[in-house]
Amino acid sequence: MARWPVYNRCSAVPCRTSGPASNCPSDGNRVKDSSDVFLGRQPILDLRQRLFAYELLFRSGHVGFAEAGDNVRMTATVIVNTFNELGVETALGDRRGFINVDEGFLFSDTLELLPPHAVVLEILETVPATEEVVARCRELRAAGYTLALDDVTQIRPSYGPLVDLADIVKVDIAPLSDAEVARIADELRPLGKQLLAEKVESRERMQMCRELGFTLFQGYYFARPSVIAGRRVDYGKLSLVRLLSLAIGDADTPELENELKREPGLVLKMLRMINSASTGVAVKITSLRHAITMLGRRQLMRWLQLLIFASSGEEGGGNPLLATAAARGRLLELLATELAPQNAALADQGFMCGVMSMMPVAFGIPMDEIIVPLNLPDAVGDALCLRVGPLGVMLDLAEAAEADDLAGVTSRLAALGLDLDTFNRAQTEALAWSNRLEDEAA
Template identity: 60%
Template sequence: MSEAAADQLFLGRQPILDREQRLHAYELLFRSGSANFAQVTDGVQATATVIANAFTELGVEAALGSHRGFINVDEQFLFSDLLELLPRHAVVLEILETVPPSPAVIERCQALKAAGFTLALDDVIQLEPQFAELLALVEIVKVDIQPLSRVQLMQLAMKLKPMGKQLLAEKVDSREQMEQCLKLGFSLFQGYYFAKPTIIAGKKLDHSQLSLMKLMGLLLGDADTSELEAALKPEPGLTINLLRMTNSVGAGCTERITSLGHAITVLGRRQLQRWLQLLVFASSGQNPIENPLLQMAATRGRLMELLAGELRPGDGALADRAFMVGIMSLMPVLVGQPIADIVAPLGLAADVRDALCSGSGPLGALLRLSESSESGNLADLSAALAELPGLGPKAINRAQTQALQWANEIGQEQPES
């Protein structure tokens, strides 16, 4: 297989949460082939090769941090030798519903389990007798709750619970579905509901959040340190957190930081900007590494920054604005307000505002590229790439891995309040 063929793959990711709605794992969505690129003649080998490369060369294992990656496995890929190159402790092999429970498949799954892999069975909606042997081998059962009525879901859960399997509810789209699955004993959850939490929908930006966003505007406008200090002074809580954070990350400083001006100097403006942008999302008090929304915001911002650097090397200003667009694009989800209402009082640069409100310009195209890469939607991703000459699949894969790793590190570095 050619190197070009191996590049025709994009990494999407969807969060999997635990019962406390903390980030537990990602489902990694590997997609190969596109009408805009050279066709992959051996799709299974291409997928296996790029997944293996992703974990070895791109450092996906490091990017996942303490979280596992669920990987879809079809019948052909199940028998690929390259599957065994994956780190057993970092992945869950998700056996697709299209895999027939043949004797050969059962034997292969037994061998993989004996080798230390964790197995999951995907898209279960009923217990069919022919799947009994395969079901006995897996540790995690993913239940597609969408086609099931409340009664059917309850009956299925009651049959599964005595088997001692970890139950994962997928395609959870509402609070009601989440609460029912909790009552039925599901321990893992995946779905659109978690990308748009109804718990905080309708909340308006509070004074602290507005102050943070105004500070971001000042930073992008290269305001004097005195202006930044003046904007921070009315917010004692933010000031204390800023000093704590600066002291915690200011490794090598022999002097404790006690003034805002000193903190800004030690941190540097770009690092300060990133922490401010992440703090906007931290109103829930959760660590970004545990909160899927914060994780998504941090990752999207960093991804857009890296892609802007690939698009226009050396243009630090564009990279900074791309980061801001990525972070702010999830503000409507956080506060339940239209993006136009959020950006109106902030005095943002025209290209940042236009990218957020109308999706126009290079920043708008980068935002669409980031969103489609998160979902694994190849059609949307290819359309966005067509607007951004110079960016290719390899750059996207590299940037995605680096972005996720950076977001994990941000979460680990965040100081305790």
């Protein structure tokens, strides 16, 4: 049975009565209201470059805090309430959420309201390896929690007891040279810990870490376009672009069907995606004509867009490009619905804009070359190429959230007239939808 927190004299922070007195931060630097919290996320990929987990980032949405670098700590209550109120556990599906834990949060009973199977507790580098801290970490491990050490850039002898208790060690590779990363990996490998490289900004550094024995990689490096002059789109994806153009142009059903039949492998993937539970289709779709008839052109265009990403990479679940594209599309659709509840066309354009914003990554060619044959609505084309209009602002908002750019998030939300709570709920729903779609389609 979960224990409710006992509040100490600070009143803002629920603390374990047995914890050290120094774990009592003042009210002035703690965020207490979950409606003022931005919930960000960073993908964590495994050796096969499949989605493994997300780091969940809780940030104060107060403008002053954002401008100051957002070093304000959340109360344990706010983090747990945000996690539970938004249904984050459900949104994560089979993937875990990594959550930062400072010393005050570590000694809070409220922490134990987080489900052990759904989270990984990241012990921040600022937490000292005192006897009390080591004992608390040992207690949490016994309760079923997985522990990770965060932002490791060197192995201090005094940190040994915490290293022993950690299941995962996160190495911040951003400030380190390749030689320094190699030295830390050499020190940690004999200890049998799972090594996670964080702040990975390029595929080259990911590959370097992989060769050093790292098995987990955090960052959006997989979503950075690698544009090569003269690169040609492969035939399968080119076929999908033609199909998308036909659907946007309201072509006849036989014309669409004939174009689809040229790529039987992609047709099979599309039928799997359409029949996944995330679509809400009550009748199993068994053929192309059936799909076109049952779904209508509006839905068909969505699946054609997502199919471009489903055709990228290996078979099986965890395709990060598909998950990111689907989440962006769904997020922009939900935000457009908040802005204009009666405007279905804007919601459709939001979905299209979000998904298509990832196409330079899938194709390896610039956006303006991709959209030329598609005859897109002006609002979508302008948002994708010029970042103007409400859709352009929404797209900037989605990218700012992915980059954990709180100042960018707050300024775009203000421009749209939306609040953080609305955005968090839309983002969580988008994450849940994309995870269901990607996993079930596999």
